[in-house]
Amino acid sequence: MGGQAAIAKFGLLASCLLATAWPHSVAIAGDDFPQPFDTGARYVREIFVDASAQPGGDGSRKAPLRDIAVALGQATPGTRVRTAAGTYGAVGSIASLHGTARAPIARVGDGEVVIDAAGKAAGMHLADPRYVVIEGLAIRNAVPHGLNIDDGGSYDSPASHIVLRDVPFRRIGDGGNNDCLKMSGVEHFYVERSRFAGCNQGSGTPWTTSPSPGPSTRTGCRPRRMRS
Numbered sequence: 001m002g003g004q005a006a007i008a009k010f011g012l013l014a015s016c017l018l019a020t021a022w023p024h025s026v027a028i029a030g031d032d033f034p035q036p037f038d039t040g041a042r043y044v045r046e047i048f049v050d051a052s053a054q055p056g057g058d059g060s061r062k063a064p065l066r067d068i069a070v071a072l073g074q075a076t077p078g079t080r081v082r083t084a085a086g087t088y089g090a091v092g093s094i095a096s097l098h099g100t101a102r103a104p105i106a107r108v109g110d111g112e113v114v115i116d117a118a119g120k121a122a123g124m125h126l127a128d129p130r131y132v133v134i135e136g137l138a139i140r141n142a143v144p145h146g147l148n149i150d151d152g153g154s155y156d157s158p159a160s161h162i163v164l165r166d167v168p169f170r171r172i173g174d175g176g177n178n179d180c181l182k183m184s185g186v187e188h189f190y191v192e193r194s195r196f197a198g199c200n201q202g203s204g205t206p207w208t209t210s211p212s213p214g215p216s217t218r219t220g221c222r223p224r225r226m227r228s
Contacts, residue, residue, distance in 0.1 A: 036163045036190040038104050038133045043080040047071045050084035068107065068115075069094060078103035083137070085111025090142065091124040095152060099131035101161070109136030109166075117142035119174070128152030128159055135165040139172070139180075146172040146199075151185030160187040164194055173200035 048057075048064035049071045057063040064084065065071050069091050071081045077100045099105035113136060115123045123139035125148040126132065139146040146169045151158045169180035180199040183189065 034190070036165075036192070037101060037131065037161050037188070038106065038163050041102075041104055041106070041133075042078075043106065044078040044103070045076070045080070047074060047079060047081045048084070049081060051086040051088050052084075072097060072105075072107060075105045077105065077131075079105050081105075081107040083107065083109050083113045085109070085113060087114045087116050089115070090117040090121040091115060092121070093125040093127060094129075095127040097126060097129040097132050101131060104131040104133055104161075106133035106135065107137065108133070112138070114138045114140065115142070116140055119143055122146070122148055123172075124148070126150075126159070126162075128154065128157065129162060130159065131161045133163040133165070134167055135163070137166075138168045138170070140170040142172050143174045144176060144178040145182045146180040148182045149186050149189075150183065155185065158185045158187050159183075162186060162189040164189070164191045166193045167191075168195040169197065169199065170195075171198045171200075175200055 046061075047059040048061050049059075049066065049068055050057075050064040051066060053064045053066050055066065057065045059065045059071060059074065068081070068083060068088055071083075072091075072094050075081055075097065077098070079099075097105055115137060117123050117140075119141050121142065122144065123142035123146045128151055129149065134147075147164075147167070149159055149162060164181070172178060172180045178200060180196045181191075
């Protein structure tokens with residue numbers, strides 16, 4: 001097992017174990033591992049994004065948008081943002097992306113989708129999201145963090161019900177206290193099939209989490225064997 005992969009594996013396991021010190025219960029992969037809230041979800045609307053599309057698209061299949069942030073800004077509960085294979089720049093900050101339990105908001109990749117921030121910005125920041133799925137998206141060359149998810153500064157309304165699936169991270173940070181995945185004030189999150197490699201951060205783990213105060217909630221993190 002290579003050095004970076006070994007660090008990534010250790011860091012992910014450590015994050016799961018350290019989380020038991022929070023006022024939250026944590027389930028490690030096993031028979032009682034919680035199912036993500038999007039299991040069986042149906043979407044009533046789709047917005048299409050393609051980095052190679054012509055300007056002026058309306059988000060339809062025939063005239064896709066070119067910008068992920070613009071598409072997410074138009075998403076309402078029950079929307080799936082389908083992103084065509086390609087390389088995109090940093091998404092920026094998206095605030096108050098709110099799906100519901102029965103109608104989540106999903107951003108999914110159709111093929112190999114890469115956010116390459118070119119060492120100039122974070123890959124993506126979600127402020128106060130709820131019932132959001134990020135799936136099939138690679139983030140690389142981002143600083144200071146790959147993906148930052150937080151409560152938008154309000155302890156009374158934490159970010160909640162977040163699924164990250166097939167979201168690999170590579171070459172994140174510039175040597176400071178940087179993380180591939182940084183979460184603050186997030187409850188009910190689920191991370192699956194996501195690789196953390198090259199997290200050049202000061203905390204010693206590829207991701208950090210800071211829970212919001214309040215009653216106990218159920219949080220899931222599934223460790224994955226890392227290949228060299």
